[in-house]
Amino acid sequence: MNVVANGALARARGANRRGSTSAVALEGADIPVAILGFLKPKTPAMAVQRAMLLLLVVAVIGLAIANPVFRSPANLLNIIQQASMVGVIACGMQLMIISGGFDLSVGATAAAAGCLAAYVSLQMGVPVGIVAGLVLGVAIGSVNGSIISKIGVNPFVATFGTQAVITGVMFAMTNARPIAPLPEAWRELGFYNIGGLTTSSMVFLATIFAMYLLLRFTLFGQHIYAVGSNKIASRRSGVRVDPVIIAVYAVGGLTAAIAGILLTSIAGIGSPQAGTTWALLSIAAVVIGGTPLSGGAGGISSAVIGIFALTVLNNAMTLYSISAFWQPAFMGAAVLIAVGYEASRRRRKA
Amino acid sequence: MLQAPSHKSAKVVRLTPLLSTSGISKNYDGVHALQDANFHIAPGEIVAIMGDNGAGKSTFVKILSGAHPASAGSVEVDGLVTSFKSPNDARRAGIETVYQDLSLAEDLDVLSNLFLGREEFHVRFGGLSILNRRKMAARAADLLGEIGVNVPGVHDLVSGLSGGQRQGVAIARAAGWGSRLIIMDEPTAALGLQETAHVHDIIRGLRDRGVAVLLVSHNMKQVLELSDRVYVFRRGRIVCNLTTNKTGADEIIGFITGARD
Numbered sequence: 001m002n003v004v005a006n007g008a009l010a011r012a013r014g015a016n017r018r019g020s021t022s023a024v025a026l027e028g029a030d031i032p033v034a035i036l037g038f039l040k041p042k043t044p045a046m047a048v049q050r051a052m053l054l055l056l057v058v059a060v061i062g063l064a065i066a067n068p069v070f071r072s073p074a075n076l077l078n079i080i081q082q083a084s085m086v087g088v089i090a091c092g093m094q095l096m097i098i099s100g101g102f103d104l105s106v107g108a109t110a111a112a113a114g115c116l117a118a119y120v121s122l123q124m125g126v127p128v129g130i131v132a133g134l135v136l137g138v139a140i141g142s143v144n145g146s147i148i149s150k151i152g153v154n155p156f157v158a159t160f161g162t163q164a165v166i167t168g169v170m171f172a173m174t175n176a177r178p179i180a181p182l183p184e185a186w187r188e189l190g191f192y193n194i195g196g197l198t199t200s201s202m203v204f205l206a207t208i209f210a211m212y213l214l215l216r217f218t219l220f221g222q223h224i225y226a227v228g229s230n231k232i233a234s235r236r237s238g239v240r241v242d243p244v245i246i247a248v249y250a251v252g253g254l255t256a257a258i259a260g261i262l263l264t265s266i267a268g269i270g271s272p273q274a275g276t277t278w279a280l281l282s283i284a285a286v287v288i289g290g291t292p293l294s295g296g297a298g299g300i301s302s303a304v305i306g307i308f309a310l311t312v313l314n315n316a317m318t319l320y321s322i323s324a325f326w327q328p329a330f331m332g333a334a335v336l337i338a339v340g341y342e343a344s345r346r347r348r349k350a
Numbered sequence: 351m352l353q354a355p356s357h358k359s360a361k362v363v364r365l366t367p368l369l370s371t372s373g374i375s376k377n378y379d380g381v382h383a384l385q386d387a388n389f390h391i392a393p394g395e396i397v398a399i400m401g402d403n404g405a406g407k408s409t410f411v412k413i414l415s416g417a418h419p420a421s422a423g424s425v426e427v428d429g430l431v432t433s434f435k436s437p438n439d440a441r442r443a444g445i446e447t448v449y450q451d452l453s454l455a456e457d458l459d460v461l462s463n464l465f466l467g468r469e470e471f472h473v474r475f476g477g478l479s480i481l482n483r484r485k486m487a488a489r490a491a492d493l494l495g496e497i498g499v500n501v502p503g504v505h506d507l508v509s510g511l512s513g514g515q516r517q518g519v520a521i522a523r524a525a526g527w528g529s530r531l532i533i534m535d536e537p538t539a540a541l542g543l544q545e546t547a548h549v550h551d552i553i554r555g556l557r558d559r560g561v562a563v564l565l566v567s568h569n570m571k572q573v574l575e576l577s578d579r580v581y582v583f584r585r586g587r588i589v590c591n592l593t594t595n596k597t598g599a600d601e602i603i604g605f606i607t608g609a610r611d
Contacts, residue, residue, distance in 0.1 A: 296457030
């Protein structure tokens with residue numbers, strides 16, 4: 001996304017230099033040039049993202065005008081809170097999808113990390129419990145990344161397998177029962193807020209910012225795009241492909257663990273049943289946000305747009321008392337439209 | 351299209367070749383893909399490799415580019431024996447390869463492709479090193495201008511470029527960084543007439559700057575037009591080393607098919 005947006009801008013400037021009549025008027029004006037870039041997306045995936053962003057903005061403005069409850073600060077903060085846990089995972093998923101893969105085990109990893117953090121906190125306190133949960137997340141992610149890069153198993157099979165192993169081990173060890181009661185410090189963490197912005201909301205916003213910096217400015221971010229776009233070319237150019245992939249999944253596992261620990265802090269229990277829908281929700285968010293599953297493209301904006309589109313939809317359905325059973329149907333339709341549009345445009349181009 | 355080889359007579363071939371091989375062999379599971387290959391190339395020289403499919407050309411090229419180790423024999427760079435364990439080793443010795451598939455990351459822009467694996471930084475800190483895109487963009491524009499590659503802009507995605515422009519980017523990536531030998535595998539196989547002519551100009555430009563070019567090609571017209579010398583491979587052996595302006599298509603084809611020995 002970052003690379004692409006720059007390109008669109010540069011092209012708009014290029015049009016300026018060539019002196020086409022429509023562009024001459026924009027000489028030296030950065031904002032109109034940016035708008036020109038926005039209206040002429042470079043790739044079908046970018047077009048999906050623009051359309052979804054437009055739809056989201058229109059929906060939010062429309063709902064804010066039509067419904068006083070929706071526009072109340074408490075509800076807007078609530079939307080961020082509701083988006084936060086799957087949102088953190090979607091940020092990790094964004095990296096994995098750019099690298100050309102994805103991770104079906106994030107829900108199981110989140111539950112396992114949340115349970116381990118809860119269990120360890122009983123003996124050694126909450127901070128040590130949190131560290132243990134995070135370490136577990138990174139470890140599971142590294143195993144996923146190693147299976148995918150070193151052994152060459154495709155991401156679907158690899159993470160489907162680890163998901164089943166994690167869930168099985170966790171259920172066996174906990175007898176599928178929640179870990180409770182937990183130290184009071186958990187709930188203090190979960191319900192801490194600054195001006196209504198909860199811990200998990202703040203962690204979500206910080207994760208978005210960190211991932212933005214990572215993808216936009218660092219060598220690691222650059223190499224995630226390169227590996228996702230063309231693995232062989234990256235290797236030939238001296239990119240250390242395997243460590244990049246392992247690190248991507250380690251970061252993905254870390255975001256899953258963060259989400260699981262946040263859930264433990266809010267629920268006040270360590271639940272082995274948690275997060276069963278999170279993998280598919282977070283993949284859906286990234287795809288709806290306009291990132292192709294083929295890899296090499298997209299930005300953190302995809303995860304953010306996608307997760308807020310899903311959450312606002314949910315919120316609106318609650319406000320208008322529409323059955324929550326419709327939600328998966330809307331989500332599925334949005335995924336199909338996003339992927340279908342991108343695929344059809346790509347085929348027409350080829 | 352054929353141009354007179356006026357420059358060739360004036361060429362000074364240095365005593366020490368840039369790169370030479372002696373007795374290079376390669377076996378794959380007991381199959382002799384390449385036997386006793388003796389080869390040399392000097393700075394500013396365009397040397398072509400021709401031969402039928404399976405004659406050993408690509409095996410030889412893979413050994414020079416560091417993709418595969420040789421089973422026997424030695425490679426000398428500047429008269430010193432070296433061994434390449436990886437493409438990075440070959441690259442450090444100044445040997446770059448332009449692959450037939452071009453090996454470009456299509457979803458990335460021109461700039462990112464040119465600098466892939468050799469990024470410039472504001473701050474160095476492993477994977478968290480901060481990229482210096484401004485510096486890379488300026489150098490990329492210079493490099494493309496120097497080599498004579500026309501692309502709309504360094505921030506354009508490679509997926510939006512024409513075949514000729516992509517070839518240009520791939521060559522520019524190989525030619526930057528002070529490389530001394532560029533191996534090109536069928537550089538114009540996918541290109542139209544005009545684009546081919548442009549790529550030929552780029553190759554001559556490299557030669558004039560003292561870069562050695564190893565051209566793997568099936569295109570007889572291209573070989574006669576561009577190269578100073580031609581090595582013909584047949585059944586895993588180098589069967590001849592011809593000076594281009596003292597030979598012709600008939601003799602070369604004779605060696606390729608085995609009508610001559």
